Amino acid sequence: MLLARENxxxxxxxxxxxxxxxxxxxxxLLTRFAxxxxxxxxxxxxGSGKTTLREEIEARLRANGWQVRALVIGDGxxxxxxxxxxxxxxxxxxxxxxxxxxxRLGTVLWWRLRRAARxxxxxxATSHVPGRLPTLHHHQTSASLLSELVHGxxxxxxxxxxxxxQRCDELFARHHGDVRACLRSLYDDVGDQPTAx
Amino acid sequence: xIPGITLTDGLTAFAPGDYLTGxxxxxxxxxxxxxxxxxxxxxxxxxxxxxxxxxxxxxTDPGHHGEKTxxxxxxxxxxSCSGRLVSIRWAxxxxxxxxxxxxxxxVVIAPGARETVLGHVE
Numbered sequence: 064m065l066l067a068r069e070n071x072x073x074x075x076x077x078x079x080x081x082x083x084x085x086x087x088x089x090x091x092l093l094t095r096f097a098x099x100x101x102x103x104x105x106x107x108x109x110g111s112g113k114t115t116l117r118e119e120i121e122a123r124l125r126a127n128g129w130q131v132r133a134l135v136i137g138d139g140x141x142x143x144x145x146x147x148x149x150x151x152x153x154x155x156x157x158x159x160x161x162x163x164x165x166x167r168l169g170t171v172l173w174w175r176l177r178r179a180a181r182x183x184x185x186x187x188a189t190s191h192v193p194g195r196l197p198t199l200h201h202h203q204t205s206a207s208l209l210s211e212l213v214h215g216x217x218x219x220x221x222x223x224x225x226x227x228x229q230r231c232d233e234l235f236a237r238h239h240g241d242v243r244a245c246l247r248s249l250y251d252d253v254g255d256q257p258t259a260x
Numbered sequence: 261x262i263p264g265i266t267l268t269d270g271l272t273a274f275a276p277g278d279y280l281t282g283x284x285x286x287x288x289x290x291x292x293x294x295x296x297x298x299x300x301x302x303x304x305x306x307x308x309x310x311x312x313x314x315x316x317x318x319x320t321d322p323g324h325h326g327e328k329t330x331x332x333x334x335x336x337x338x339x340s341c342s343g344r345l346v347s348i349r350w351a352x353x354x355x356x357x358x359x360x361x362x363x364x365x366x367v368v369i370a371p372g373a374r375e376t377v378l379g380h381v382e
Binding site: 064065066067068070073074075247250251254255 | 304305306307308309342343344345346347349377
């Protein structure tokens with residue numbers, strides 16, 4: 064049994080993975096975001112890196128003097144207008160409203176929010192479906208991307224990596240492209256392996 | 261900022277109630293408003309991370325460089341332990357007000373100064 068602190072797929076390592084975008088990709092993304100008056104939505108399925116990219120965009124804007132106000136809407140969350148007002152009150156032209164789970168926000172609340180946030184500097188959101196804001200980035204995953212991530216995470220863990228590509232293909236199909244779910248399955252795979260000690 | 265944490269005799273494993281002693285050092289072209297030494301625990305594993313700070317010692321206006329000693333009593337809980345799903349770990353870290361990289365040293369706090377390994381239930 065591998066101890067949690069030794070598992071290469073422990074959550075802290077997964078969360079430390081950076082979104083794979085080169086310098087030109089970043090420039091295009093931020094140029095497009097600015098051209099849309101800093102309004103955009105990151106669209107993609109579960110576990111495709113939307114939240115990771117959102118957090119990296121936030122960090123880049125923070126570094127340029129923006130203030131970020133984040134709202135994470137989970138499955139089954141019941142939102143009230145007063146909660147959205149807290150988000151907007153005092154927000155200025157260098158404030159980014161960051162909404163994780165825009166598709167979980169009811170239509171009427173979204174209309175009110177969009178209207179109330181007209182003067183706010185920017186709105187960045189993640190969603191499983193396009194719409195409401197211009198699509199800033201469409202996330203796609205692949206078994207080869209998963210395999211690349213896994214090889215990176217396993218780089219300092221053992222020598223036998225021959226199983227990785229085939230296992231990534233299996234997991235990618237089983238989890239319908241949800242990379243995060245695949246990495247959680249790999250936590251169990253590796254955790255159950257017998258250790259030398 | 262070049263921060264450092266040195267534990268006396270290189271000891272990194274302690275029993276609850278033991279004293280973690282040693283020194284911190286720093287050297288910086290900037291002059292941080294404060295430095296803070298923290299003894300904290302954190303989890304690692306399959307789930308999201310929990311963190312708790314047990315002891316903080318803040319040094320205000322520490323200057324460009326210097327050294328200070330510390331003497332911290334190891335708390336009685338939570339204890340360092342590891343299983344398949346989660347590990348509870350302790351660490352010392354030195355943080356500065358100017359957002360510079362911090363230095364962190366992992367330590368064990370558990371009975372007999374040995375991390376408890378949680379067994380596997382069949």
